[in-house]
Amino acid sequence: MRILPLMAGLLAALLADAALAATVTIHVKDAAGQPAPGVAVILRTAALMPVPPALPMVEIVQERLRFVPAVAVVTPGTRVRFTNRDAFDHHVKGSGGATFEFRIASATSAAPQRPGEVVLQGGNGPVALGCHLHSVMSGSVYVSDSPYHGVTDAQGQVQINGVPAGDAMVTLWHPQQLVELPAVAVRVGADATVLPVALNFVPRRRR
Numbered sequence: 001m002r003i004l005p006l007m008a009g010l011l012a013a014l015l016a017d018a019a020l021a022a023t024v025t026i027h028v029k030d031a032a033g034q035p036a037p038g039v040a041v042i043l044r045t046a047a048l049m050p051v052p053p054a055l056p057m058v059e060i061v062q063e064r065l066r067f068v069p070a071v072a073v074v075t076p077g078t079r080v081r082f083t084n085r086d087a088f089d090h091h092v093k094g095s096g097g098a099t100f101e102f103r104i105a106s107a108t109s110a111a112p113q114r115p116g117e118v119v120l121q122g123g124n125g126p127v128a129l130g131c132h133l134h135s136v137m138s139g140s141v142y143v144s145d146s147p148y149h150g151v152t153d154a155q156g157q158v159q160i161n162g163v164p165a166g167d168a169m170v171t172l173w174h175p176q177q178l179v180e181l182p183a184v185a186v187r188v189g190a191d192a193t194v195l196p197v198a199l200n201f202v203p204r205r206r207r
């Protein structure tokens, strides 16, 4: 058996794939046609996807009774740090895809501040965040099994880089959705691909 030419062929195929890696820009609107910010966007390729590495630590701040950002996407194994910037204590409770909780002293506390940290393992899906002390506080961390992901900005857009050309499915997730949103098929070209998609509801504005 001639292994070497086979290896060379595989390598060439891999390099060709890498060369075809493209940028996909997704524009998300709500059911009323307005840009939808804070939507988690996960793109899965039909071809075998690499296992995504853990991200560098992601920080979620508790500020003015809000989690900032309200929606984050991480990959399994990513360490998430919660930091309290308010002048009063907060609490973090994670539920759904992961379960954890801790209290975080105020930023003005005399005691040295200890941020809460958790490493999110495991499968695909959202972890809901809340605070026992302030029921108005809510946030989400979506754990993505795909390396191709993002969160829409204030214009309802997100750009995902390094996506191999070929067929893919795009899944949207919004914390206020009541049912899973149907995935949207996209053919990723060698050049930039733009995909307009819409939520099937109108999210309430974040206070």
Ligand SMILES: [Cu+2]
Binding pocket: 065, 089, 090, 091, 131, 132, 133, 134, 137
């Ligand atoms: Cu709180």
